[in-house]
Each structure stands twice: as C-alpha cells, then as structure tokens.
Amino acid sequence: MPGGQERILRRRISSVQSTKKITRAMELIAATRVVKAMQRANAARPYSTKMTSVIEDLAAGGTGVSHPLLRETETVTNVGYVIITSDRGLAGPYNSSVIRSAEREIMAAQTEGKGYKLVLIGKKARDYFRFRNYEIAAYYEGMTDTPSYDDAKEVANVVASMFIDEEVDEVILSYQEFVSMGTQRVALRRFLPLEQLGTVAQEGSGSSEATASFEFEPSPEGVLESLLPRYVESRLFSALLDASASEHANRQRAMKAATDNAEELITNLSRALSRARQDAITTEIMEIVGGAEALGGDLAVEELPEGAVASSAGQFAAAAGAGAASAAVRAASASAAPSATALLEAAPFGAGSHATLPDNSAPAGFTIKGNADSMLYHRPDSRSYGVTVAEVWFDTPERAEAAGFRLANTHPKDVQDA
Numbered sequence: 001m002p003g004g005q006e007r008i009l010r011r012r013i014s015s016v017q018s019t020k021k022i023t024r025a026m027e028l029i030a031a032t033r034v035v036k037a038m039q040r041a042n043a044a045r046p047y048s049t050k051m052t053s054v055i056e057d058l059a060a061g062g063t064g065v066s067h068p069l070l071r072e073t074e075t076v077t078n079v080g081y082v083i084i085t086s087d088r089g090l091a092g093p094y095n096s097s098v099i100r101s102a103e104r105e106i107m108a109a110q111t112e113g114k115g116y117k118l119v120l121i122g123k124k125a126r127d128y129f130r131f132r133n134y135e136i137a138a139y140y141e142g143m144t145d146t147p148s149y150d151d152a153k154e155v156a157n158v159v160a161s162m163f164i165d166e167e168v169d170e171v172i173l174s175y176q177e178f179v180s181m182g183t184q185r186v187a188l189r190r191f192l193p194l195e196q197l198g199t200v201a202q203e204g205s206g207s208s209e210a211t212a213s214f215e216f217e218p219s220p221e222g223v224l225e226s227l228l229p230r231y232v233e234s235r236l237f238s239a240l241l242d243a244s245a246s247e248h249a250n251r252q253r254a255m256k257a258a259t260d261n262a263e264e265l266i267t268n269l270s271r272a273l274s275r276a277r278q279d280a281i282t283t284e285i286m287e288i289v290g291g292a293e294a295l296g297g298d299l300a301v302e303e304l305p306e307g308a309v310a311s312s313a314g315q316f317a318a319a320a321g322a323g324a325a326s327a328a329v330r331a332a333s334a335s336a337a338p339s340a341t342a343l344l345e346a347a348p349f350g351a352g353s354h355a356t357l358p359d360n361s362a363p364a365g366f367t368i369k370g371n372a373d374s375m376l377y378h379r380p381d382s383r384s385y386g387v388t389v390a391e392v393w394f395d396t397p398e399r400a401e402a403a404g405f406r407l408a409n410t411h412p413k414d415v416q417d418a
Helices: 002-060 094-111 123-131 149-164 197-203 208-212 220-296 314-320 322-334 397-402 412-417
Strands: 078-084 115-121 136-140 170-178 184-192 300-303 341-344 367-371 374-378 391-394
Touching (some): 002 220, 078 094, 078 149, 094 115, 115 123, 149 170
Parallel strands (some): 078 115
Antiparallel strands (some): 300 341, 367 374, 374 391
C-alpha cells in the first residue's frame, strides 16, 4: 500500500542520512591525518638520506666489512615476508592490494619449492592469512596509524634475527608507497640481505675523497658495522611512514566516494517518496470519485417546481465535498426537460427522520452555498455540526429564490448562530 511504501522510504532516507554524516566525518578526519603523516615522513627523510650517504661514502672509500646482514646465499630455500597493512578497514583497496601482491609472491615461491615465514603488521593482514591457514612467524598491531621509530626498531630486530640465524635466506618487504595525495602504489622490495658494499660503491653517489677527510673511531669498518643495523631500522621506519600516509589517503578517498554515493541515494529515494505520495493521493481521489458515482447511481427522479433541479446528497457531500456532487447534478440537469426535474433522495429533517423534500416549498433556514452555475443549499443543522443534513442544488440563483430558498453569502453556521 502507498502508506507503507512511504514509511519504508522515509526510514531508508533517514538511515542513509545518518550514514552520510559518519562517512563525512571520517573523510575530514582522514584528511587531517594524512597531512600529519606526510609531515612526519618528510621529517624522517633527512635522517635516512644522510645515513645512506655515509654508507655509500664508506663503501666508495674501500671500506670492507663482513657483516651477517650482507650475507648472500647461492640457493634461496626460505623467504621471509614483512607485510604492512592497517588495523582498520574502510580504506578502499589499500589492504587488499598489498595482501594480494604479497600472496602472489608467496604462491610463486611455493611453486619453486621455497618455504616462507610471515611477519605481519596490522590486523587486516593477520586476519586474512590466519583465515587461510598460512604459517605466521610474528604479528604486530597498534603501530600502523602513527608509527614510531621504536616500533620500527622492534620489528627490524626480529626480522634481522631471523636472517642472521639463517631461518630465512631472503626478506621481502610489501607495503604501499606514498607518492602523492592521488597516487599510492604497492611496493615489493628486497629488505635483506643488504646490497653488497661493492654494489653500493658503484651505484651510489658516495666519494672516496669524502671518506678520506674524516677520522673514524674506532675504525671505518667499526662505524660501518654499527650503521648497518640502524640502516635496516631506518628503511623499515620509512616504509611504515609511507604505509601510514597511504592508508589515510586511501581512507579519505573511500569516505568521499561513500559520501557522494549517499547524497545520490538520498536524491533517488526522495524522488521515489514523491512518486509514492502522488500515487497515494491519486488513489484517494479515485476512491472519492468512485464513491460519488456509486451514490449518484441510486438516486430517484421526481418533479420539482419549474426551473428547479435538486439533489439531497448530504452524506456524500460531507465526505467528498460539493465539487464532485455538483458535477453529477450538472450532468443530470443537462439531460432534463425544460420543466423542472429534480434528483431527490430521502433527506432527513430531524433525528432519525427520512422525509422527502416537499414540492414548492423550502425548509426553513436553508441557505445557498456554491457558485452561480451550481448552487448548494444547506440547512444550519448540517452534518458538519453533528446533527442532520439536507442539501439541494439549483443551476441559477433565480430558480433557487423561486423555490423559496434564501441566497446568502454567509456560512450556514453563522446563519444558525444569528
């Protein structure tokens, strides 16, 4: 029914409006956090850049050191994966893109007969791989939103220990790299072992002259050996900061899209509600017209004084108004003979009475109500005031006056009160 449909649509509109408020608030929060994450990433970049520069200078100066983090193996049998995701959802494709890229790498390694160990950061990665029965070596949460250097150091120590103890021969880092507010891309990079110093010397921008101008305590080799673990920590911290900024950027875009979709849905539901209301109004009008036609079909035809056409459709007029009834009377009047013909029905003149209107007479107190071409005459004690009703229509005021009815421009109640 139309009324039920309207209630459903109103509830849906209210629900979507509430959801829109939530998504809009989350969009604004993410926009604020992504700016802070960018600032933190920019603030940490000089430290990482300087550390990389020092290592390149030492390598270019011919400094050689044998460190476990530089260990290369001819045959890789086990691969470790450090996968960085978020603790919360509603960030668009952020988590799924990182997880699927890492999973493809894991499946490719298994196809080649290699083992794997997973170090997961974020609840989303934990839930995904645990549900699919992957073996999880270590798991961390609560550090993806605003990562600190201590968090990166904790994870880097675990990963470095696994590599040094030869539990894994290679470590792959999977995260989403932050390029700009509109661009973030999944990065799969080798984390361990570190590049050999010879490769760093060839591909880096270091110079042997820069190394020769410094004195190192206890030695260049000792400094380089101390810097390599911190270099690992710095790389992981940089990846965590990039992942945090990417998460907030993805969440901002996702919440903006959700807010826009909510606005569009509200517009569509409002249009549907308007159509439902129009359907309900049309249905009510059709019911009124149908009732008018049903009542008009039971009337009897009798003679009235010359020029008078009358109809006592009291109960119908009280429910449907004078407009629909007057249309039925005008149709009957058009087919009437020049001599007065009336449509009469039992009209009550007292409580419980059904006496018909007498010819050539007018009940006392009747007044005209209507327009010039279809007059509606009422007794003061009409149904509107809880008593009885008798109504008569005339096509002209002259015929009404000839029948003894008094033309008045006042409301029947006013006449009754007077």
